[in-house]
Amino acid sequence: MCRSVSLCRDHGDVKIAYQMPLYPMIANYDTESSKDNHAKIWNTKRNHFGWKMYLDRAWDREVPGYAAVLRTQNLADLPPAYTFVGGAEPFYEETKEFVRRMREAGNTIEMDEYPGMYHAFDMIDPES
Numbered sequence: 001m002c003r004s005v006s007l008c009r010d011h012g013d014v015k016i017a018y019q020m021p022l023y024p025m026i027a028n029y030d031t032e033s034s035k036d037n038h039a040k041i042w043n044t045k046r047n048h049f050g051w052k053m054y055l056d057r058a059w060d061r062e063v064p065g066y067a068a069v070l071r072t073q074n075l076a077d078l079p080p081a082y083t084f085v086g087g088a089e090p091f092y093e094e095t096k097e098f099v100r101r102m103r104e105a106g107n108t109i110e111m112d113e114y115p116g117m118y119h120a121f122d123m124i125d126p127e128s
Contacts, residue, residue, distance in 0.1 A: 002014045003066060004065075004066045004072075005069075005078055005079065006065060006066060006069070006074070007066045009077055009078060016079045017079055018079050018081070019078070019079050019082075020081065020082050021069075021081065022084060023083075023084065023085045023086065023089050023091050023095065023119055024069070024083060024085075024091055024094070024095055025047070025050060025051075025091055026068060026070050026091070026094050026095075027068060027069075027071075028063055028067070028068040030044070031090075031092075031093035031097075033091070033094075034091065034093065034094070037088075037090040039088045039089065039119065040118055041118055041121075042089070042090055042091075042118070042119035042120070044090060055067065055068075069098060070094055070097060070098060074105070075101050075102055075104075075105040075107065076105040076106060076107070077106075078102065078105070078107050079107075080108040081102060081108070081109040081110070082109070082110045082111070083095055083098070083109070083110075083111050083112075084111060084112040084113070084114065085111070085112075085113060086113075086114045086116070086118055086119065086121055087113060087114065087115040087117060088118045089117070089118060090119065091119070092113075095111065099111045
């Protein structure tokens, strides 16, 4: 089973028709929105912890794009996508970068932004 859309594309064992990464955790390095982020639910401290648990000893090294999407050099030929992200979200900048790179690679992707909103706001406070 593929762990990433680009891995599925490269190995051809699974044909993914659509991707929907919502407030995605896709860069294992700090961005402008993820460093010194003190938002509720998910913040810099939790983000670092999550990546360390996922990457284990590779945390402080260059990791492959299959493990951290923004490390992927080639985003061409990926399935269409939709994503959304809140403005207070640590993943705000990396999500915008992912959308930009997906479009540059010729993929179809749509994104909604929710200014001032934090990680999982849609589940924590659905009326917001």
